[in-house]
Amino acid sequence: MIARPAAASGRPSSAELYDRAPCGQLATDPAGVVVSVNSTFLDWTGYRRDQVVGSPLTRLLPAGSSLFYQTRCLPILRLEGSVREVSLTVSLPDGGSLPVLLNATTLPAKDGDPEVTLVAVFDVTTRHGYERELLAACRTAEGSELRVRVLQQASATFGSARTEESLVAALEETARAALDAARSSVLLLDPATGTLPSSAGVLNPLNAPAYAVGPRPEAEALRLGDVVAVTDLDDAERRFPVVAAALEDARLEALTATPMYGDDGPLGVLLCLFGRRRDPHEHETDLQRALARQGAQSLQRIRLQKRLQHMALHDGLTGLANRELLLNRLSQAHVATIDSRRPMAVLFLDLDGFKAINDLLGHAVGDAVLTRTAQRLRSVVRDGDTVARYGGDEFVIVCEDLAADAAVELAERALTAVREPLPGVPPSLPLTASIGVARCLHACDLPDPDAVMLAADEAMYRAKRGGKDRQVVIDV
Numbered sequence: 001m002i003a004r005p006a007a008a009s010g011r012p013s014s015a016e017l018y019d020r021a022p023c024g025q026l027a028t029d030p031a032g033v034v035v036s037v038n039s040t041f042l043d044w045t046g047y048r049r050d051q052v053v054g055s056p057l058t059r060l061l062p063a064g065s066s067l068f069y070q071t072r073c074l075p076i077l078r079l080e081g082s083v084r085e086v087s088l089t090v091s092l093p094d095g096g097s098l099p100v101l102l103n104a105t106t107l108p109a110k111d112g113d114p115e116v117t118l119v120a121v122f123d124v125t126t127r128h129g130y131e132r133e134l135l136a137a138c139r140t141a142e143g144s145e146l147r148v149r150v151l152q153q154a155s156a157t158f159g160s161a162r163t164e165e166s167l168v169a170a171l172e173e174t175a176r177a178a179l180d181a182a183r184s185s186v187l188l189l190d191p192a193t194g195t196l197p198s199s200a201g202v203l204n205p206l207n208a209p210a211y212a213v214g215p216r217p218e219a220e221a222l223r224l225g226d227v228v229a230v231t232d233l234d235d236a237e238r239r240f241p242v243v244a245a246a247l248e249d250a251r252l253e254a255l256t257a258t259p260m261y262g263d264d265g266p267l268g269v270l271l272c273l274f275g276r277r278r279d280p281h282e283h284e285t286d287l288q289r290a291l292a293r294q295g296a297q298s299l300q301r302i303r304l305q306k307r308l309q310h311m312a313l314h315d316g317l318t319g320l321a322n323r324e325l326l327l328n329r330l331s332q333a334h335v336a337t338i339d340s341r342r343p344m345a346v347l348f349l350d351l352d353g354f355k356a357i358n359d360l361l362g363h364a365v366g367d368a369v370l371t372r373t374a375q376r377l378r379s380v381v382r383d384g385d386t387v388a389r390y391g392g393d394e395f396v397i398v399c400e401d402l403a404a405d406a407a408v409e410l411a412e413r414a415l416t417a418v419r420e421p422l423p424g425v426p427p428s429l430p431l432t433a434s435i436g437v438a439r440c441l442h443a444c445d446l447p448d449p450d451a452v453m454l455a456a457d458e459a460m461y462r463a464k465r466g467g468k469d470r471q472v473v474i475d476v
Contacts, residue, residue: 102122
């Protein structure tokens with residue numbers, strides 16, 4: 001039989017196996033200079049053979065990979081004769097880079113042949129893509145787990161809040177801890193003006209001088225209805241210069257502003273501030289939206305409960321205390337008078353001429369008269385005094401720590417206030433008041449609250465029988 005060359009047999013030669021191996025292959029001399037390279041490596045990288053052969057292997061690596069190879073890989077290679085799966089990066093001629101895994105084995109000198117190191121290089125670009133996808137998936141899962149955990153805790157914490165102040169404190173602390181923020185603040189819209197706290201407010205850490213004008217991240221978040229993120233000071237200077245200086249002065253770098261919306265519109269803004277550059281991940285942004293949404297729902301609940309409580313204890317027309325709240329305040333004043341041994345007074349008012357106004361001009365005018373009268377009575381009492389609508393056109397004023405002469409002066413101010421002309425009511429239908437004053441001057445012998453009310457009521461009827469538009473005083 002005649003032997004045929006390897007190429008003619010259809011089997012690749014050893015040289016072809018080396019040159020077309022499914023991985024890059026190089027060989028280096030003891031000084032680390034490349035003495036051979038296969039076509040696979042050249043195809044992957046774009047180098048010409050003459051650019052590789054004769055150059056140190058480290059010249060093909062960027063600075064970080066070169067340093068790692070020299071300080072970590074070569075010592076092991078010299079001691080153990082091989083290294084496995086070393087993660088490096090190869091610099092490409094076009095300025096790009098190729099992530100690789102490197103295996104190397106040193107063949108000792110033999111039969112006159114010099115020592116040589118065989119290097120196999122594996123392209124791990126696809127693997128890196130998978131790893132990035134896996135890392136992103138892990139971050140997403142971790143973010144989802146964190147979000148669920150934070151929101152569960154927030155739901156319990158916010159649900160136990162009974163006042164706006166306690167809710168704001170809980171929301172601020174939850175957002176600060178969950179987002180690793182340097183500071184956080186909840187800016188609630190003023191219900192009366194529909195504006196966020198002014199530059200004088202203590203809640204807003206980004207307060208600018210009163211004269212400063214320009215776009216603000218809080219206002220932008222309310223306008224857009226979504227999270228507004230400022231990643232660093234340069235970003236702040238470019239988009240919101242009015243707050244850039246405030247950030248720098250507070251040694252802060254970045255912020256996020258998340259709007260809080262209720263059923264009827266905006267309620268405020270959740271502001272998170274960071275001490276370093278911040279590029280929020282999607283799961284962080286979703287968490288802020290969810291916290292703001294939970295905070296807004298709890299705020300609406302607290303305000304509804306407050307309104308219901310107010311409605312239960314206040315007159316729907318005038319806004320004054322109703323009879324239930326009046327009796328409660330009277331009991332409190334009674335106890336306080338006994339404890340302090342200082343006098344108190346109760347004034348019982350009945351409007352003279354109201355029935356004629358109501359009958360002749362209609363209930364709408366009558367309601368307006370009662371509302372205006374309530375406002376006038378509130379204007380003549382002290383801040384701590386209680387003004388209540390007892391029923392119909394009857395009003396009661398409860399005053400703690402009120403001396404005898406001061407009670408008389410208060411009754412006179414009330415008479416004067418009620419006499420003032422009323423819009424829409426002709427002079428032929430004057431409105432006055434009959435006032436009964438029960439003065440409690442001796443705390444050690446104070447009758448019970450019901451007796452004090454009866455005394456004031458009796459004094460009022462005496463004033464009415466005495467000609468109206470006057471006061472009668474009874475000491476109890």
